[in-house]
Amino acid sequence: MEDSVEVILQHKSCELSRHTEEKPLVTAASGAFLAGVYGLWTLFALPGFRKVPICLKVPYLPSSRTQTQNVMKLLRGRAGCLADLGSGDGRLVFAATAKGFHCTGFEINSILTGYARVKSNWKGIPSSTASFVNQDFWKTDLSKYNNVTVFLAPGVMEVLGRKLEKELPDEARVIACRFPFPDWTPTATEGEGLDQTWAYDMNVIRKLSTQAAMK
Numbered sequence: 001m002e003d004s005v006e007v008i009l010q011h012k013s014c015e016l017s018r019h020t021e022e023k024p025l026v027t028a029a030s031g032a033f034l035a036g037v038y039g040l041w042t043l044f045a046l047p048g049f050r051k052v053p054i055c056l057k058v059p060y061l062p063s064s065r066t067q068t069q070n071v072m073k074l075l076r077g078r079a080g081c082l083a084d085l086g087s088g089d090g091r092l093v094f095a096a097t098a099k100g101f102h103c104t105g106f107e108i109n110s111i112l113t114g115y116a117r118v119k120s121n122w123k124g125i126p127s128s129t130a131s132f133v134n135q136d137f138w139k140t141d142l143s144k145y146n147n148v149t150v151f152l153a154p155g156v157m158e159v160l161g162r163k164l165e166k167e168l169p170d171e172a173r174v175i176a177c178r179f180p181f182p183d184w185t186p187t188a189t190e191g192e193g194l195d196q197t198w199a200y201d202m203n204v205i206r207k208l209s210t211q212a213a214m215k
């Protein structure tokens with residue numbers, strides 16, 4: 001039995017090497033294609049990454065249309081300045097500017113920042129309404145924003161919650177996409193599954209923190 005398995009494996013590996021020898025062009029082309037895809041991915045996903053500690057790294061993944069709509073539902077009735085932390089290609093910023101917000105997209109990846117700026121110019125959006133800054137949001141003072149949107153990663157939400165609690169004004173609302181803040185109680189939520197979004201009001205978060213500290 002073992003012999004027959006070995007014979008089959010030997011036969012398969014012979015077939016594979018014969019296949020590679022017979023079609024060197026196909027093999028080279030598929031190798032080049034995979035290398036190209038990997039190169040493109042690293043080009044778009046990695047610039048700026050070296051500047052962030054490994055535990056705070058978040059890759060690029062765009063919001064879906066439904067997720068974007070859910071964010072906008074949770075921003076209904078609000079106005080003022082909005083910061084998107086990790087703005088990617090700018091889609092959340094563009095959706096928010098269409099609702100009258102003055103937006104800043106903070107993005108560590110210079111290629112995505114450039115792309116969002118070009119798209120913004122192309123859409124004719126004035127820079128006073130939407131600006132894209134190639135900047136690490138961990139090193140940015142966010143105290144002037146009364147609306148903040150985040151689509152990041154589960155591992156950074158607790159640390160980010162502490163930063164936002166320190167810096168944001170009492171009237172601020174934070175919208176989290178896909179990954180909720182582990183220590184915060186949401187005021188509202190929209191959608192489900194991968195498109196779920198949560199709204200947190202800073203005055204409520206602070207009140208609950210104070211109550212918890214008094215117990």
Ligand SMILES: C[S@@+](CC[C@H](N)C(=O)[O-])C[C@H]1O[C@@H](n2cnc3c(N)ncnc32)[C@H](O)[C@@H]1O
Binds near residue numbers: 058062063086089108
């Ligand atoms: C999951 S994507 C979300 C993109 C966009 N907000 C959207 O909803 O389509 C997260 C983005 O955050 C960016 N990012 C990660 N860490 C960052 C940091 N410290 N400062 C600024 N941008 C960061 C990544 O480059 C990536 O584009």
